[in-house]
Structure formats: C-alpha cells, structure tokens
Amino acid sequence: MMKYFDFNRASLRISFYILLVGCVILFLSRFIETIFFIHYAEDLNFHYPFQNWQYNQLTAKIFVLQDTAWFFGFVLILSGLCLLWGRPRGLRRFVEEQSLRPSRFLLYCLLFVQLFLTSLFILAEVRIWWKRMELASGQEDREQRYFLCGKEYGHSLLIRKQLNPEERILLAGDQIDPFFINYYLYPLKLYLYDSRSISPAEVGRSYVLRWVGLKNIDAVLVYTPFSQKPWQVLKMRKKQYDPR
C-alpha cells in the first residue's frame, strides 16, 4: 500500500491533507446545523412554525456559513481525489493493479461521498427529533407530544367547543395562516373577508360589518396565536359584539 501512497513524497502528503481537510469541513458544517438547532430547540417555538421568523436573520447567517463550508469541503475533497488520481504511482495505478475498473471505482467513490453526506444529514435529523422528543416528553397530553401541531390542536378543541359546525364564521387575526388553522378547525365553516385575512382592529369597521350582514355570518373568530389569550369568539347573532 505504501508504494502507492508514499507519505515521504510532499505532493502526495499535501493531496492527502487536502482530502482530509475537505472531509473534516464537510463534517463540521453538518455539525454546525445540528448544534445550532439543538441549542435553539428550547427557544424556537416548534408549536408554531410561523413564529420562526424571529430567528430568520440568525438562521440566514448560519445557513450561509454552512453552505460555504459545504462548498469548500466538497471542492477540497474533489481536488484531493484528483491529485491522488494523477500521481505517478497514485490512486489510478492502485485501482488498475487491483483489477478494478477505473470507471466503476470512480462511480463508487462518488456514490460513497453521497452516502457519507446523507448519513451525516440523517444523523443530524435524528438527533434533532430526539431532542424535540425529550423536550416534549414532560407533557402528558398525547396531542401535546406532537409538539409541532399540539398547540393548534389544543386551541382547535377549545374553539370547537364554543362554536358549532352549522354556524358561519368570519376568521380574523394577526399573523395567522387561515389555511393552516382551517385544517384544525374543520368542520367549522370558516370565511375570510373578501378572500383576505383581516386584523382584529378591522373587525369593527363598517365595511366589514356590512359584509358580515350580507354574508349572514354568525360569529367572528379572532385568532392571535402569539398573545396570552390566543383566540376569542365574538357571537354576532347574540349581540355580544357591538361595534357601536
């Protein structure tokens, strides 16, 4: 083996180092993401994915750093392999003398790099989910253990107790994704004002009230997921809500 990869020869030694540094950078770049997500797993509110925008600036920087590391790591690995391949008694000679086909060897090398990258990805993914499970394991409610949809699920149960599926409901609220809420609130009949979402402040405006009258709306559901009291049901028919 040493006759192919003679470390006394500076050029071969440098090629090996390049390859090694590439692998380490790739591994570390994956590690950055794992550490980052696990570190912030307790802060990031995984109950509500749309809240993650608070961290967008930071995540963007991390992702740029990670992408750059990926790129350089990969370029270094390729350079190292190419340099090793072209040495006078380098990888190519080794492959040929081992009765391996160079093309097959090359493809296997590439596939191995792919599997190496994926295994790093999957390890990180599994660690993240494991951490999330640990964080959520203290909660007793089965649905709460789903930690991503638990909060919406819990809210939807409470809201559904307040309203019945026969009522026509106008959905209003800040920072809500009505499509997302609709999945949890079904079979409630949710409507949007003129196909758009309105803020709680708009609920009392005359144009909204006119629309509410025209569409025979029974109740307004104000949903503000980040407040202390995330939802509020205003029954129109019972005059609980009177803008005047």
Add this chain to the structure above:
Amino acid sequence: MILVRLICSQILFVMFGGFLHALLFRRGKSQSSFWEKGSVIYLVGLGGFGFCLFLVGLLRIRFSSGLIIILGCLAGIGWFFLSSPDIGTFMGIPGRFLAFLHEVRKKFRTWSLMEVILVLGLAGMICLQFLYTFGLPLMGFDSRAHWALKSKILHYEDTFYSESFYDSERIHPQVRHPLLLPIIQMVVTRVLGDYDDRLMKLPFFLLYLSLIVFFYCELRRYYSRLTALFFVLFLVTLPLLSTPTDGGITSGYVDAPMAFYFLCTMIFLVRWLQQGNFIPMAFAALFAIFVMYLKDDGIGCVASAIGALLLSLLVLKTSSWKKRILSLILFIVVIFLFLFPGKIYSYSLSVGKGEYFESILKPGSIMKNIGRLSKILSSYELEMLLNLPHWGILWIILLFSIVYNVKRFRVQEVLFVGLTLLFYLCVLTVVFIVLPWDLSQFFAGSLGRLILQMSPVAVYFIALLWKERMSEAGEALNISE
C-alpha cells in the same frame, strides 16, 4: 382492531391492483419475479383504486365505507376469475417471505462485506421511514392545509360536490388541486372509521417499500446485486426524500409519491422502447394517469416524457419506428381521455385570487417576464449543485455521468430519459417565468420540492448512463437466483 382495519384498507388496494394487473396480463404472461409482481400490484392498486373512486365520485355517488369495501371486494373477485393462480401466490406472501429470509440466511456467507453494509443501510432507512410514518403526525404546511384538509373534507362529507369545495368564500387553498391523494388517504380513514393523521400515512410507507423492490428488480435486469443495491440506496437516501417534513415520502406531501409514479412511468416506457409490446405501454399509461391525477405538475412531467419519447423515436430511428409512433399516439389519446373527467371537475370549481395562472400562460406574458430567466437559472444552480443538504451530490454525479458517458446518448432509452429531464426543467422554467408570485419567496419554500419530482428519474438516468461500463456478462443474473 385498528391494526386489522388498517391491514384491510391495504388489502383493498392490493385486490384492486391485482385485478388491474391480471386484466392487463390477459394478453401475455408476466415474466417478472414474485417480488416485482407484488410491488407493481401495490403501486397500481394504490393509484388505481383512488382513481376509480374519483370516477365513482364524479357520478355523485357518496364515498360510504360500504361502497369502498364493495368496490375492493368486486375487484378481488374479478382478480380471482382472471388470474386465480396469482391470488394463490399472493396469499402465500408470509410463506414466501419466510423462504426468502431462509434463503438470505443461507446465502449470507457468500455476500461481500460491501453488500452487507448496503443491505444494513437500506434496512436502516426503511426503519427510519417506519418511525416517521407512525411516530409523527403530519407536520408540513401543504400536507395539512392542502392535502389532509381535502381528505378530511372527503372523510366527513363523503363527496367532493359539497359546499367546502364549491363555496368560493370558504377557506380552502388550491381548491383545484387533483384529488387522487386525498381520496387514497380517505380510503384508509374510512376503513379505520376515524380520522387519524398518522395512520393515513401508511400507504406512503408501503409505496416507498414497493418502489424500493420494483426499482431493485428493474436494476437487477442488467446490474450485479452490489451495483443494484448501490443505486437503490442512492435513491432512498436522497436527503430531501428522507425528511419527515417538506416533501419527504412520509411527510404527507404529494411530491414524493408523484416522483415515484413518474419513475414507474419512465421505467415502463423504457421497457416499451426495448421490447415494443403492449403490456409495458399499458402500465406506463396507467402510471402516467396517476402522475397527472396526483398533482397538476404531473401533466408537465407526462408531456415532457411524451415529447422526449417522440423526439428520441424520430432522431434514433429503428426499423419499427412508424409502428411505434402510432402506438405513442394511441398512448397520448388514452391518457388525455382519462385526464378529461378530472379537468372538467376542476374547472367547475371557482378559484381564489392568484391561485391559477393558465390565463396568463401566453407567449406575450412569457416575453414580458423573460428577464426573470437569469434569476431562475441561478436559483437552479444554487438549489441543484450547491444545496448539498437537499441533494448531496446527486446533480453533480449526474453531470459527471453525462460527461463521462456522452456516447451513451446514441442509445434510444438513454436519450429518451435524458431529454425528459431536460424538457421537464424547461417546463418548470416557463411556469416560473409567468408565475405571478415573488420568485424569491416561492423558491425558498418550493423549489426543492419541484426538483424532487424528477430526482428519482435522475437516479434512474445515472444508472442507465453507466449501464454499458458497469454491466458484465456474468453479472446479469436473474433476481430469483
């Protein structure tokens, strides 16, 4: 009891698949192995049963549990009359599986270390997907707000002719999306008797397993066990396919099932190019219909495949090219006839603002927005070549394989698959040019999933490109050996 109901729901798909399989093979004997036949039966049954229910639903017949079970049982009876030996074989799956394990144990010592590592890797990936299927609920936005919401409506309302679909002011995103996936989910929940967003993911997991078996059997036609395992593992470990959110196979998104059915379509079309007989073409037509009924993007996939097939037949003419073009025309007529009912239904629905862009898909609007092209191309480059966490080096391997095996483009099937990928990328580009949305925002959430739709075909393409260099006469063993 839940387990029994869950198994029953899957048996319905198998019976329907067996019926369709037997119907198509009335004109010829299947040469495929037991495992390949089983995987194809499930793949066909899943899509076929959903599609059949959609046609039944179009007649305003409600999707009651009774109807679903009766349809499945009728298909089972039909399968029995058409091909009773097949049923016997299928009923013997547990025995076959034990025999298979015994054979594996016997031959285990002859396996190389590399093969053992690859098999363990594959088993690990399957276990991971199993955990994702049953351990996690739906977590992606589209999987809940688009697809699962539709299946929930179908589960509770038994029909797609309801206010939930037709009242344009009710909240319902992308109301015109095809209904094949929600119907498949609805079959599981109806047989279960309850709406459960974990258990309804079971068909995705079984689809994944079936595809692994089918893809392995396809590769074993011309590759050694080691190389076939390599390519299968390469496919199943694509990071974006493996994730439990954002388009992974068990995420509840439609993109991965569509990508798998697109791969099946391509495999059967390649078989048709190689063999020229009716059966691969018929299967390709079936899978193409499923692709189009899973997502509207599927029409682009199928149109790309048809264009590529036509071009490769014309460029690399064989002795029977005229006959093949006639068969291709028949193929086009059949699949677009089947697309017709779905489109009639979808155009009867009103849509929200900015949801559909057919109205602006005109030459004028393309020219007006042509400036977007540089942004689109640079986004492709960033996503496909540099987004290693999504793809690893799939697209880099693809480019390398093309350069290294450029002479292989003289082979009809290689040219066909390569052109299909290129054409689909062109279709996506045209759509992005006219799309009335902010591209940066759209690409951040969706570009990966759209590229995912062609990634299994890209793996198949790489396998085809290396076929000549990698296959040896002694390696082309039969799968059953």
